[in-house]
Amino acid sequence: MTHEKDDVLVIAGEIFNSRLLIGTGKFRSSVLMAEAIEASGSGLATMALRRVDLNSPDDSMMNHLDPKKYKLLPNTSGARDADEAVRLAKMARAAGGFTWIKLEVTPEPNYMLPDPVETLKAARQLVKLGFTVLPYMNADPILAKHLEEAGCATVMPLAAPIGSNRGLRTKDQIAIIIEQANVPVVVDAGLGMPSHAAESMEMGADAVLVNTAVAIADDPVEMARAFAMGVKAGRMAYLAGAGGESRLARASSPLTGFLNSGDSNTK
Amino acid sequence: MIKISLNGEQLSFDEAPTLAQLIESQNIPLYFIAVERNGELVEGDPKKCVLEDGDTLEIARFVGGG
Amino acid sequence: MNSFFSHIRDSDFDALKRSIESATKDRVRRAIRQTQSGDDDVLAVFSPAAGEFLEDMAVRAAAVTERRFGKTIQLYAPLYLSNECSNACVYCGFSCDSEMPRISLTLDQALADADKLYMEGFRHILLLTGESPNRYGVEQIREVAKALNGKFSSISIEVFPMKARDYKTLESAGVDALTLYQETYDPRLYKKLHPKGPKSNYEMRLAAIEEGGQAGFRSLGVGALLGLRDWRCEAVMLARHARYLSRRFWKSRVAVSFPRLNPALAGFEAPHPVSDAHLVQMITGMRLLLPDADLVLSTREPAALRDNIIGLGVTRMSAGSRTNPGGYVTELDSGQQFAVADQRPPAQVAAMIESRGFEPVWKDFDPVFLQGSRS
Numbered sequence: 001m002t003h004e005k006d007d008v009l010v011i012a013g014e015i016f017n018s019r020l021l022i023g024t025g026k027f028r029s030s031v032l033m034a035e036a037i038e039a040s041g042s043g044l045a046t047m048a049l050r051r052v053d054l055n056s057p058d059d060s061m062m063n064h065l066d067p068k069k070y071k072l073l074p075n076t077s078g079a080r081d082a083d084e085a086v087r088l089a090k091m092a093r094a095a096g097g098f099t100w101i102k103l104e105v106t107p108e109p110n111y112m113l114p115d116p117v118e119t120l121k122a123a124r125q126l127v128k129l130g131f132t133v134l135p136y137m138n139a140d141p142i143l144a145k146h147l148e149e150a151g152c153a154t155v156m157p158l159a160a161p162i163g164s165n166r167g168l169r170t171k172d173q174i175a176i177i178i179e180q181a182n183v184p185v186v187v188d189a190g191l192g193m194p195s196h197a198a199e200s201m202e203m204g205a206d207a208v209l210v211n212t213a214v215a216i217a218d219d220p221v222e223m224a225r226a227f228a229m230g231v232k233a234g235r236m237a238y239l240a241g242a243g244g245e246s247r248l249a250r251a252s253s254p255l256t257g258f259l260n261s262g263d264s265n266t267k
Numbered sequence: 268m269i270k271i272s273l274n275g276e277q278l279s280f281d282e283a284p285t286l287a288q289l290i291e292s293q294n295i296p297l298y299f300i301a302v303e304r305n306g307e308l309v310e311g312d313p314k315k316c317v318l319e320d321g322d323t324l325e326i327a328r329f330v331g332g333g
Numbered sequence: 334m335n336s337f338f339s340h341i342r343d344s345d346f347d348a349l350k351r352s353i354e355s356a357t358k359d360r361v362r363r364a365i366r367q368t369q370s371g372d373d374d375v376l377a378v379f380s381p382a383a384g385e386f387l388e389d390m391a392v393r394a395a396a397v398t399e400r401r402f403g404k405t406i407q408l409y410a411p412l413y414l415s416n417e418c419s420n421a422c423v424y425c426g427f428s429c430d431s432e433m434p435r436i437s438l439t440l441d442q443a444l445a446d447a448d449k450l451y452m453e454g455f456r457h458i459l460l461l462t463g464e465s466p467n468r469y470g471v472e473q474i475r476e477v478a479k480a481l482n483g484k485f486s487s488i489s490i491e492v493f494p495m496k497a498r499d500y501k502t503l504e505s506a507g508v509d510a511l512t513l514y515q516e517t518y519d520p521r522l523y524k525k526l527h528p529k530g531p532k533s534n535y536e537m538r539l540a541a542i543e544e545g546g547q548a549g550f551r552s553l554g555v556g557a558l559l560g561l562r563d564w565r566c567e568a569v570m571l572a573r574h575a576r577y578l579s580r581r582f583w584k585s586r587v588a589v590s591f592p593r594l595n596p597a598l599a600g601f602e603a604p605h606p607v608s609d610a611h612l613v614q615m616i617t618g619m620r621l622l623l624p625d626a627d628l629v630l631s632t633r634e635p636a637a638l639r640d641n642i643i644g645l646g647v648t649r650m651s652a653g654s655r656t657n658p659g660g661y662v663t664e665l666d667s668g669q670q671f672a673v674a675d676q677r678p679p680a681q682v683a684a685m686i687e688s689r690g691f692e693p694v695w696k697d698f699d700p701v702f703l704q705g706s707r708s
Contacts, residue, residue: 023333033331048332049301051274051325057295060328077332087308091301091327094308145583162333179369182580189333204369211333241363255391258641259610 007239009207011184012132012153014071016043019201020231021186023211024061027220034064036214040224044071046102049092075102082122089126101126103135111161116143120150127151136188139170144177154183156209159200160190163212167196178204194230201234272323286313300328337577338539346519346566353565356380365389370622378618379568387614394617394646397624406686407649407694408679409457410450413658414438414477416668418463420530424558424594424601426670427463433668436658437469443477446661453653453679456696457487464493464532471499475506482507486696494541500548511545512554512588517561518570526561546582552627553578556590560603568615572622588627589619595633595671609638613645620646635674643689652682
């Protein structure tokens with residue numbers, strides 16, 4: 001039986017003590033972002049790559065996050081197809097030697113849903129280029145297997161459209177992904193409340209990634225703490241073994257009754 | 268006159284700057300940035316990369332993201 | 334991609350036995366209730382503590398099976414193509430050390446047997462050989478499969494281990510399912526039981542089913558011979574193996590067989606006989622752990638047990654089996670692999686299945702639609 005104290009998240013051989021992964025977007029200020037991430041206890045923070053604004057040229061989030069303290073995970077947000085995603089990944093690697101990449105390909109501007117065809121295509125190319133690939137994906141179990149076979153380090157199915165805070169809308173599909181996966185399953189996007197994070201962890205997800213819900217809370221630092229607790233509670237419940245469905249009634253004539261009758265060699 | 272496009276803005280120089288000089292002239296910190304020159308990722312030392320008239324540069328860096 | 338062997342290499346079977354035996358009643362209750370099983374559940378359902386919960390396991394296994402497969406039992410028949418073998422498995426009738434008439438069927442003889450099975454209603458056929466690829470190899474099996482393809486809707490093989498390329502050859506000829514028992518998952522015992530011949534290499538045998546997975550068979554069948562050692566350890570390893578295969582070869586169905594040792598010509602006495610109750614625990618436990626797997630029970634088992642076990646998790650049964658080459662038609666004088674306990678003709682087995690409220694299924698998949706796209 002796994003005990004909570006030695007229960008760690010392992011992605012591509014790297015160990016993380018927290019199962020909460022955190023995004024750094026949409027915070028009101030970089031200072032608040034850094035405080036919230038500290039409060040979350042997370043060991044992995046995502047970030048995006050954007051054109052430098054020549055009017056405020058030295059405003060980099062790297063001034064606020066210590067790469068020694070957090071594994072920093074660049075994403076390919078903004079990419080609309082595989083080629084753009086690969087291009088962004090290469091830029092991230094050139095910019096800071098980052099070889100882990102959160103692969104996002106979202107061609108459609110309203111719901112920002114990930115493109116399965118282009119994501120798989122990009123994943124294959126990035127693995128070939130030596131990247132450790134963590135793909136954002138729709139909650140499609142078959143796609144999860146394809147991404148796994150392509151060599152991805154995790155699969156990251158969405159709970160609901162990004163930034164929607166709608167919670168675990170894809171629960172049944174994610175349950176199948178968890179059942180079949182050989183790599184960690186990180187529930188990403190759409191988790192709005194700590195209870196959503198807990199629900200994901202209760203069903204056996206390996207980790208969750210949260211950004212918007214923390215960033216846009218009135219008090220992001222307290223919300224980050226609350227999410228950390230939700231993740232912990234859900235994981236503990238999973239390890240403790242949830243009760244599941246109730247016991248089935250015993251049949252009036254037992255199914256195994258034949259074992260006690262004469263025509264069997266029961267010992 | 269050397270004309271260079273940087274992140275969509277037109278800049279002019281009297282003589283061809285190196286990439287490092289260009290970055291410095293814009294007060295952009297030299298670390299954690301990625302540069303594309305005419306669509307190609309620049310991977311070498313920016314001090315040794317001499318720019319040419321008509322170059323188009325894109326400089327990116329990390330921002331908050333999920 | 335790593336192989337299942339990497340999971341076995343460091344397995345300490347004594348320690349495994351202790352962890353199985355340490356499962357508590359509470360842990361067993363939880364394993365029976367769960368809808369998503371983990372490795373703790375694997376240990377629990379095969380533990381001594383679970384013995385008391387056999388009825389609960391049976392009820393749950395019956396419900397899980399019915400939900401996934403309906404009230405059906407698939408019927409298949411084995412067709413032994415050759416009993417020539419260069420292995421000396423101490424428990425097997427085909428062992429090269431045992432004196433018996435050795436026969437390899439000609440293509441015509443094989444087709445005659447197959448015709449007889451077809452007339453009896455079978456559309457699922459299992460082709461078997463010993464391990465003597467120089468005398469009866471890939472090419473001979475391919476010829477038989479090619480001739481039967483289309484006539485039989487499913488052609489399985491249970492033959493010597495091959496590489497993916499050879500499996501692919503057979504897959505292209507119409508073979509859709511591979512069965513290969515590891516016999517025992519304990520590497521040390523394996524060495525003792527398979528002293529010589531190509532089969533003495535444990536790792537190579539274990540790897541073959543994965544080669545079959547790469548070749549794209551629709552079904553991958555595993556099993557351990559029951560009676561060679563303590564069944565609980567074998568059951569745990571078998572469940573782990575099946576779970577590994579179903580995750581890695583996610584396009585294939587996994588099948589698990591439960592062959593209890595039965596005196597063959599060699600007259601081998603099983604050192605650790607498995608009781609009916611333990612067999613039921615193993616089958617129902619396997620169903621709880623593998624809701625989607627085919628569970629297979631052959632005519633090695635006596636009729637009364639087979640009748641009663643229907644509905645408890647088994648989905649596939651053989652009937653009317655002959656385990657010697659040419660046993661159906663030509664009545665050649667050839668040695669059999671094991672003695673058949675349930676000797677009822679197929680129609681009688683089918684009638685029995687019906688009388689228990691299940692539908693005997695002779696054919697459940699027709700590859701004909703897909704063959705246009707096959708290369």
